[in-house]
Amino acid sequence: MSMTPRRAPGLVTRLFQLMVACTILAVVLGEFGFVQHALDSLAHFRAHLAAALVVLGLLAFARRFWATGLSAILGAALGFGTSLPVLLGDPRDDAFATAGAYTLLQMNLRYDTADKTEALKRIADTRPDVVTLQEVNTEWQALFANLSVAYPYQAYCGTENRDGVAILSRRPFSPDPATERCRKVEGLITRSVDFNGQFVGVSSLHLEWPWPRPQWVQIDRLPGVLAGLAQPSLLAGDFNATPWSAAVKAVAAAGGWRVVSGVGPSWMALQLPFLPAAKVGLPIDNLLVSPAVAVGEVRTLEATASDHLPVLMRFSLVRESDAPPVAVVGRPAVPAS
Template identity: 55%
Template sequence: MQDSVVLKGLLALAALACGLALAAGFFGAEAHPFDSASHFRFQLALVLLVLALLALGLRAWGTLAVSLGFAALGLAFSLPWLLPREARPPAAGQPGYTLLQMNLLYDAPDKAEALRRIGEARPDIVTVQEVTYEWQDLFQNLSESYPFQAYCGLENERDGVAILSRRPFVGEALCQARNGRVTQLVDLNGRTLAVTSLHLDWPWPKHHWKQIDDMGVSLRREGGPSLLGGDFNAAPWSASVRAVADAGGWRIVRGIGPSWLTVRFSQIWPRWLGLPIDQLLVSPEVLVDQVETLARTSSDHLPVLLRFSLLPARPAPTQSVAEPATAAFEGLETRPGAGGA
């Protein structure tokens, strides 16, 4: 009898702790430590479901109610982001394009795996993170397929970012190495798409939010379609991802699902228990046709493939021919030589 009381008490404490951690994640915009808890919302909801089953077995009705209530809250605000989205054809009369988002893992033991995945998917554009000089040398071997390449921050040893493209670049790449960001204008059949590759640090207490605050309004591009692919180290429902989306005038793409798993983790547990920390953000002019994760490489991140199309262009206001192609971006550092084949 006494053992049962102790078990019920421990179960109640566990349910309350998980429930409070889950609830705190909804206040991440007000307190950054709370946002760090939000990234585990789905996992906390699953733990609470297990606790609910244990409470049912022990006839701990109060704990059962608390566990189910918090679990329902967590699932309601995480599952819609994780469930696969239905594929749709490109917009009528508009060509379709593809973008591959990959965190490479700077010291991946088999770098050929990532190159094979690019060759299999044959995307128009690739956004990559954790790029090193060694990775750059390997990508130079793809110059026939991807003659347009822009790099930023390689001197940081493991925090470099890059964009590879089959499509021509317009102007110079814009680089914010300290914030793990490179932006490049890409010509898609006469339409100019602003593409960004972004790598954010780990959440609080690391420098995650400082990067976001430093970028601020410089993320926004006025008057044209834009697309961001990156390793956010943050879940799509978090305040930090929302802050980046709001700053850039983007919407967050749903349906990517879990994308980060350590090698050991993937061998023990089902893939869907990973963390959804690789994100795609798109402007209103970009239509998402399909998004999916591809077979893993030697990285601890899964590649994410986006199929998209563009809304028909609106008539543009008259613009001086002397205005530089990169004038649409303000507050960024332009680094000579950042773009190149």
């Protein structure tokens, strides 16, 4: 009895299998971003690549390409396994105390946005204790000067260009210049903020895009810049890097911080307004905190005219001893325009 020879896979099938293999390879190589910066650039898309592998795996199973489908699902499991815990994890610390909670609002403003009203409204609506800002230029700085009643403590760095960073605070800054940082090249500004008698180093950071852009040049300089930073401390900013990447882990190591989980997706290109940043965007706005900062809640807010979503964090401080409260500027209504 003669057997019908098995047909060789067609061109479409081969291309499909090649697509699956390349996507799996991208996920695997992205796990080694600590070895080579180019590989870390792949890591930022890990969750999206994993989602694509789920779709490809289901298509493979539908066509009875069992080995291809299984490989795709295993690749997706690897990608999701190292991204979802920090992307969707519960940020709440057991040590968080609601009674002594403070709030921080993180926003990349986008330097060239024509509509600046929405960003001001987010500050007015949330009335945070501290605001960390990126892409602050002189036009933005002039607007924030109008908030000096509600936020009398303001610090700016590099606002003469499009990538300035800033900190607004209702609470006093330390007068000690040793606690201050203004590093334009690294995109960093730091102030020590008085939270009811306990000073906390607060930093706003804006990193460049990943390799081949000079993001790692900035990161490699941070350990020296952050030396002697007031403790406890926290850092918020636009990292242009995902929380599971080697880039964010390197920044966290430089400051003795941990990465706060649960921020979620926060960026989507303005050219794709039909794609919601909070659902399918890249999670590149990150929060880092030292052990004495207990996080209670993290969430993204309604979009402004920027391509980044605002991020709000509630936190408390783990005190070694209670300190007497200091005078704090109240929370008057913040004008939204």
